[in-house]
Amino acid sequence: MFGQATLGVLILLLLISLPAHHTLLLLLSLTLLLAAGLSLLWREWCLRGVVYRRRFSTRRAAFGETVELELEIINRKLLPLAWLEIEDELPRSLPPSRGRVYPSHKADRALLNALVALRPYERVRRRYPIPCVTRGEHTFGPVQLRSGDLFGLVIREEQDAQTDSLVVLPRVVPLAELGLPVRNPLGELRVPSWLFEDPTRIAGAREYRPGDSRRRIHWPASVRAQRLQAKIYEPTLSHKLMVALNAHTAAAWWGFTSDAEALELSIMAAASIAAWAVSERYQVGLASNGFVASGSLQGVFEPCAAGRLDHLLETLGRLRSFAVRPFEAVLEELRPRLPFGAALVVVSAVVTPAIAGVLAALHRRGHPVTLLLVGDAAVPPGLDGSIVVRRIGPAAAWRTLPALQPAVEVGATAP
């Protein structure tokens, strides 16, 4: 309305009305000129002091959990805002269950729109429940803020580049739900020999021998047997478990994954194995050729440690859908870093001869190895009879677990 031509005409009217002493014409031109000035000033100031914040009820959510996203908008100035339009970018895979979301021109992104009016120094909060139905590290933002002058004639637009992230952890299920057998779901993972004993894990009882510590006496067993019995502890070395995850689902490791469902099932299986192992008091580690944002381009390596399930699940949750290295290279690198006697569970949707070769070598070094094959990939003949190979799938059924077929045992037993 107040373009340059209009302003020119108004100034001309003002200059005509002054010497002509035409008060009404002066009043008309002055009012419109003042309105134009106010409009321009408002436009300059409208977005100053506007603070936009996102808050999640939790920054790390379990799969299927509903997280509350709170949007807080503050007007930290005296100038009120008749309207403020907010266009916040969020992942298309995590739409809020309330509020309208529109597809963005950017791939896999959506736009959440909100419209508010803000009085001086007013704070407005909007809450949106977000069902976490897609694993990953999800970025929210940047946000586009749009407002204008009081009369709605001019619009100002600014982008707030600040982003926030929400990590949705992978789905964790009991191993039985993956179709794995209830007893020894991953085969025999413990080494037969022991070097050290874990006094917290009692494997059984034997006859008390002179020289045994009095702490070793198994009193309940002694009462039952009517003679002194000593506790047999489980060897500690067998309690280390390394989960190795192949983030690639095709034979060639480069490029993006070709089968997202297979990768999701692989990650879910890895997470479930880690959770099961922690509940069985294993010290669990994780290795993968997958990429984690702000992580190493060498892939992921988390050494075996006790009680770090949350950390492992978060790493698995943040895993992107592409591989940074060949999986066999990660396994090769793992060989010297794997503690003696540690078991290895490999989750992969594809097994190349190179991968099979490294697995066989690891097995020969005394590590119990279990291969969990995701989908319908072929098993290289080199693995037959040497390590336990189990297959889970079909990959597309990872969201609806009952549709998973019972795991098929492909290989022979572990040593």
Add this chain to the structure above:
Amino acid sequence: MVGARGQLVRAAQVGLALLLELAWLFAWSDAAGAWLAGGGRGPALPLSILAGVLMGMWLLATALLRRGPPLGVARTLLTVVTLGAMVGAGLWAAWMAEPRALQRLDWALLGESGASLRAVAAAALALGACWRGIALARRAQTMERAVARSQLGAVALGALLLLSLPPPLRDPLPLGTLTSAVLLALFAGLISLPLARVMELSESPRHAGAPPLQLTGPWLAILGGTVAALMLGALVLASVLTPDLLWHLLAPLGPVLGVN
């Protein structure tokens, strides 16, 4: 914006639009009446008739739009009613100016007494009122339409005031009515713009299902207060600003701009 509050804002928008249209139409009617009769005979078309024609046409066009008869039928009906309003207004103006001429169908007397000119002016004003009434009946009061309406009002008033610049044309003008018309038109125009913007945003499909924009009392008070303060400021400035004062104020800028 939905619900009772939305209906209220929509009604306010229509009310303000009617006020704006009526303000500039009546300013022209009053000025035309003053110029044609040399003062003393009032507006070419009284406020009540002008308002009646404007609102009548708005109601008729709104009803036609809602009922949805064939476009041809609606157009014909609106044309007939507009012509009827023009003829009626013209006859009424002529009757009020010189009833004897109309009784005797004395065209010479009509011309001499100036009644014919008043009749033409009244018919033109009735046409304007019909046009604005029909234009207002469009259902969506968008920002674009609100801006166009305000611009038309400002241009109409500006043109009228420019025409009245020479003293012979300015002297007979009823200043009180004109001042009221200008102030009313400005107030209605400036208030209707933000309402149109807010309604347009609220009803945009992008915000469907989202919490509605709240046009609360404080917000309306801020809006009304700002517009009132703006107009008051303009009134004060208009009353104190003279060419001498302006030159005096701009004098310090002379050396900077290189003007002596």
